[in-house]
Each structure stands twice: as structure tokens, then as C-alpha cells.
Amino acid sequence: MTEDTSRAPNSRIPNMRSMTPEERLQAVSAEAALSNDDARVLSGRDVLPPALADGMIENVIGKFELPMGVATNFTVNGRDYLVPMAVEEPSVVAAASYMARIARDNGGFQASSDRPVMRAQIQVLGVGDTAGARHRILQNAEALIALANSRDKVLIGLGGGCKDIEVHVFDDTPAGPMVVLHLIVDVRDAMGANTVNTMAEMLAPEVEKITGGKVRLRILSNLADLRLARARVELRPDTLSTDTLEGAEVARGMVEASALAIVDPYRAATHNKGIMNGIDPVVIATGNDWRAIEAGAHAFAARSGRYTSLTRWELAGDGRLVGTIELPMALGLVGGATKTHPAAQAALRLMKVQSASELAQVTAAVGLAQNMAAIRALATEGIQRGHMALHARNIAITAGASGADIDRVARAIVAAGDISVDAARALLADTPGGAGNDV
Ligand SMILES: CC(C)(COP(=O)([O-])OP(=O)([O-])OC[C@H]1O[C@@H](n2cnc3c(N)ncnc32)[C@H](O)[C@@H]1OP(=O)([O-])[O-])[C@@H](O)C(=O)NCCC(=O)NCCSC(=O)C[C@@](C)(O)CC(=O)[O-]
Numbered sequence: 152m153t154e155d156t157s158r159a160p161n162s163r164i165p166n167m168r169s170m171t172p173e174e175r176l177q178a179v180s181a182e183a184a185l186s187n188d189d190a191r192v193l194s195g196r197d198v199l200p201p202a203l204a205d206g207m208i209e210n211v212i213g214k215f216e217l218p219m220g221v222a223t224n225f226t227v228n229g230r231d232y233l234v235p236m237a238v239e240e241p242s243v244v245a246a247a248s249y250m251a252r253i254a255r256d257n258g259g260f261q262a263s264s265d266r267p268v269m270r271a272q273i274q275v276l277g278v279g280d281t282a283g284a285r286h287r288i289l290q291n292a293e294a295l296i297a298l299a300n301s302r303d304k305v306l307i308g309l310g311g312g313c314k315d316i317e318v319h320v321f322d323d324t325p326a327g328p329m330v331v332l333h334l335i336v337d338v339r340d341a342m343g344a345n346t347v348n349t350m351a352e353m354l355a356p357e358v359e360k361i362t363g364g365k366v367r368l369r370i371l372s373n374l375a376d377l378r379l380a381r382a383r384v385e386l387r388p389d390t391l392s393t394d395t396l397e398g399a400e401v402a403r404g405m406v407e408a409s410a411l412a413i414v415d416p417y418r419a420a421t422h423n424k425g426i427m428n429g430i431d432p433v434v435i436a437t438g439n440d441w442r443a444i445e446a447g448a449h450a451f452a453a454r455s456g457r458y459t460s461l462t463r464w465e466l467a468g469d470g471r472l473v474g475t476i477e478l479p480m481a482l483g484l485v486g487g488a489t490k491t492h493p494a495a496q497a498a499l500r501l502m503k504v505q506s507a508s509e510l511a512q513v514t515a516a517v518g519l520a521q522n523m524a525a526i527r528a529l530a531t532e533g534i535q536r537g538h539m540a541l542h543a544r545n546i547a548i549t550a551g552a553s554g555a556d557i558d559r560v561a562r563a564i565v566a567a568g569d570i571s572v573d574a575a576r577a578l579l580a581d582t583p584g585g586a587g588n589d590v
């Protein structure tokens with residue numbers, strides 16, 4: 152198979168759930184026109200040779216694997232995407248695919264993003280005249296920007312680089328007055344941490360000269376509030392109905408669920424965890440830094456001083472349910488592990504994203520879909536029926552099931568309404584030669 156990067160796949164792959172992993176791999180590889188090599192590494196076979204793993208981090212003794220799933224049905228800005236998700240939690244991929252299917256019937260997700268701009272902070276201590284130091288920095292801003300851009304020719308050649316400088320003054324801190332210079336850097340298709348850290352360290356001596364102070368920290372901020380990604384979905388109520396509830400009632404319940412997450416940090420934490428259920432697996436599958444994305448998301452959610460929801464669900468005048476998400480999304484297509492991990496490269500080719508901004512937009516849409524699934528379930532039948540039915544297979548494995556027994560036992564404990572390890576063990580023990588005999 153040769154790779155074709157121009158054609159968007161059809162993300163609607165019927166019966167994915169009934170296929171074997173091998174058949175699913177073939178289906179998505181065919182849709183995304185993946186090479187045999189990409190298909191192989193996505194399957195998890197021979198992905199990370201020991202020498203490559205040893206080159207990525209320190210004190211390597213092996214590898215840790217996660218299941219790689221693919222969320223189907225996604226349409227973002229009129230284009231279909233097959234979304235790779237590396238995650239350990241059941242029901243996440245199913246839920247994202249289901250909500251993307253509903254969204255698809257409503258025209259899909261609309262998404263946008265800011266330019267890929269990061270902040271680096273340079274902390275200056277020992278300055279008596281903090282206001283004066285701020286003025287001196289701003290007076291020298293052009294020279295500082297030029298110095299910051301004097302080294303990274305590749306980034307400048309791509310249209311990126313340091314674009315601006317901000318100065319923040321803290322007159323009262325436990326360590327005395329501080330001036331904090333922010334470098335505002337367009338990092339193009341990189342996540343940008345190393346890029347901006349290099350610039351910040353390079354500028355430090357000049358900043359000390361200008362301010363007369365002592366520079367301490369020189370590091371990016373993970374509150375990437377100039378690099379926001381947004382997604383929106385508008386849903387006709389009839390597309391939300393369940394077996395027992397009218398769509399309008401479901402929509403109202405979702406708005407009420409959203410309202411609690413807006414006002415109550417205890418609920419907001421769980422609501423946002425549900426959003427990150429969708430975002431983290433894409434970040435991991437594409438080799439990006441999920442701690443950075445998590446830190447940015449939660450800092451952004453608390454930016455007003457009160458921790459709140461990252462999404463809003465509202466009813467438009469005509470009864471449509473409108474869901475929106477906005478959060479920092481510092482994702483790269485180059486840098487970090489995105490280029491070194493073969494599965495991350497293959498995952499990016501499966502998604503067929505052409506820029507870090509496009510990746511950020513699709514990822515935001517996945518976060519919104521995941522939140523939609525959770526609050527739709529919570530506002531209607533509750534989370535346990537759908538989630539536990541899929542978690543039942545984990546329970547069966549915990550009880551000792553293997554091979555065909557996993558699905559058989561999972562189906563039986565779901566049907567019996569007793570999704571517990573004890574129930575699964577009892578079933579296995581009743582099976583002649585069942586794995587339960589060994590437990
Ligand atoms: C789990 C579902 C989707 C079942 O929902 P259902 O109604 O049983 O699904 P269905 O059988 O009617 O299938 C509908 C679609 O779902 C997908 N789907 C359905 N099953 C599968 C499967 N086995 N494998 C792959 N895809 C599946 C698939 O796309 C399918 O369409 P199709 O393509 O077949 O035409 C639903 O109940 C749901 O969305 N629940 C929410 C689950 C969720 O949010 N899980 C996250 C874990 S809970 C948590 O950590 C976060 C939380 C909840 O606390 C956050 C918060 O509080 O806000």
C-alpha cells in the first residue's frame with residue numbers, strides 16, 4: 152500500500168465493533184491509505200525496539216503498552232477523521248464514536264484555533280524599581296525579540312519565532328518584588344517547550360543587563376492561553392432522544408448538568424476529567440506531552456480564580472442544543488516523541504492532519520464529544536449501564552477469563568445484572584476446564 156495524504160478517509164466504518172482487531176486495522180488502513188509499515192506499528196507489533204526506547208528516556212528496562220483504539224464517525228470542519236486513541240479505560244472510544252455519529256447527523260463539529268503561540272517566562276529578582284525595570288524592558292523589546300530570533304533559523308524560516316514581549320510585575324511575593332518577562336513565541340508545528348526554553352535561557356544575560364536584577368527561572372508556561380483550540384456542535388433535539396426520553400428533555404438535562412459544572416468545582420473536576428478522557432488518548436497516541444495538556448487545561452479552567460467547566464451546553468432559540476469547548480492545546484507534529492515514536496508517526500498519518508493547529512482542533516472536538524457522551528448518559532440513564540457493560544470484559548479478565556471466555560462471561564454478567572468479579576468467577580468455575588478453575 153502506498154500512502155495518500157490528500158484524500159480524507161470516510162470515518163463512518165459500519166460494524167467496527169463486531170470486527171476482530173486485525174479486521175479493524177485493515178479497515179482503517181484502507182480508509183486512510185496507510186502503508187504496511189504504518190499498519191504494523193499501529194497494531195503494536197515491533198513498535199519500539201529496545202535501542203529506540205533506550206534512546207527516548209533514562210534507565211530504560213522495557214516498555215509499557217496501552218490499547219490503541221480508533222474513534223470513528225468524526226467530522227470536523229466538513230472533513231472526516233479517524234481518531235487514534237491510546238487509553239486503558241473502557242467505554243471511552245465507544246462513547247466518542249457514538250457522539251461523533253450523532254454530531255455527524257447534525258453536520259459534525261466546527262473547530263478553530265489560535266496561532267501556535269507559547270509563552271516563556273524569565274523571572275527577574277533583586278530589582279528595586281520594578282515599574283522602571285518594566286519600562287526599560289519594553290523600551291528594549293525590539294532588540295530582545297531580534298536576539299531571541301537570531302538562533303533558530305528553521306523556525307524563523309517557517310514563519311515562526313518570537314513575536315512580542317510582555318512584562319508582568321509582582322511587587323509582593325514571599326521572595327520579594329519580581330519582574331517576569333514573557334516571550335511570546337510562534338512555535339509553528341512544534342509543542343514548543345524546548346524551543347522557547349532555549350530562547351529564554353539565551354536572553355537571560357541581556358535581561359539582567361537591562362533590569363539590573365538577577366534572572367532565576369527561564370521556562371515556558373504550560374498555561375498556553377494564547378494557543379486556544381475551540382470546537383462547537385449544534386444538535387437538533389430529535390437526534391438526542393433515547394428509548395424512554397424525548398430529545399428536548401435530554402437536551403434540557405444536559406444543559407442542567409453543564410450548569411452544575413459551571414458553578415461547582417466538585418462537579419467541574421469530574422466534568423473536566425470526562426473531557427480529558429477524550430483528549431489525553433489522542434495526545435498520547437500522537438506522541439505528545441499529556442502532562443502539559445493536562446496542566447494547561449486545568450490552569451485555564453481555574454483562570455478566574457474559581458475552577459470551572461471547560462465546556463458550555465446551551466439551548467439556542469430554536470431548541471437546538473449547542474455545545475462548545477475552549478482550552479489551551481499545545482500539541483506538536485514535530486519535536487518531543489512525535490518524530491521518534493513510530494506509532495505516533497503512524498497515528499498522525501492515520502489522522503491525516505497537516506498542521507499542529509489542525510491536530511489541536513480535532514483534539515478539542517474529541518474532548519467535546521467525550522463530554523457530550525458523559526453528560527448525555529448522566530442526564531438520562533446514568534453512567535453505569537453503558538460504561539459497566541463495556542467494563543464487564545475487564546472484570547471477566549480480572550476473574551481469570553481468556554480467549555472466547557472473555558466475551559461470553561462479560562455478556563453473561565451484564566445479562567444477569569451482576570457485573571462483579573465474584574459473579575464472573577462463579578461462571579468460570581462452572582465452565583468445564585474454564586480459566587476460573589485456576590483463580
Ligand atoms: C457506552 C455507550 C456508547 C453505549 O451506548 P449504547 O446506547 O449502548 O450504544 P449502541 O449499542 O446503541 O451504539 C451506538 C454507537 O456507540 C458506539 N459503540 C457502542 N458500543 C460500542 C462498542 N462496544 N465498540 C465500539 N463502538 C461502540 C458505536 O459508534 C455505535 O454506533 P455504530 O457505529 O455501531 O452504528 C454510551 O452508554 C455512552 O456514551 N456512555 C458514556 C460512557 C462514558 O462517558 N465513558 C467514560 C468513562 S466514565 C468517566 O470516566 C467520566 C465521567 C462519566 O465521570 C465524566 C463525567 O462525570 O462527566
Ligand SMILES: NC(=O)C1=CN([C@@H]2O[C@H](COP(=O)(O)OP(=O)(O)OC[C@H]3O[C@@H](n4cnc5c(N)ncnc54)[C@H](OP(=O)(O)O)[C@@H]3O)[C@@H](O)[C@H]2O)C=CC1
Nearest residue numbers: 305338339340341342343344345346440443485486487488
Ligand atoms: N513544561 C513543559 O511542558 C516542558 C516540556 N518539555 C518537553 O519538550 C518537548 C517539546 O518541545 P519542542 O520545542 O516542541 O520540541 P523540539 O525542540 O524537539 O522541536 C522543536 C524544533 O523543531 C524544529 N522544527 C522543524 N520543523 C518545524 C516546524 N514545522 N515547526 C516548528 N519547529 C520545527 C525547530 O528547530 P530546529 O530544527 O532549528 O532545531 C524547533 O525549534 C516535549 O518532549 C515536552 O515533553 C520540556 C521542558 C518543559
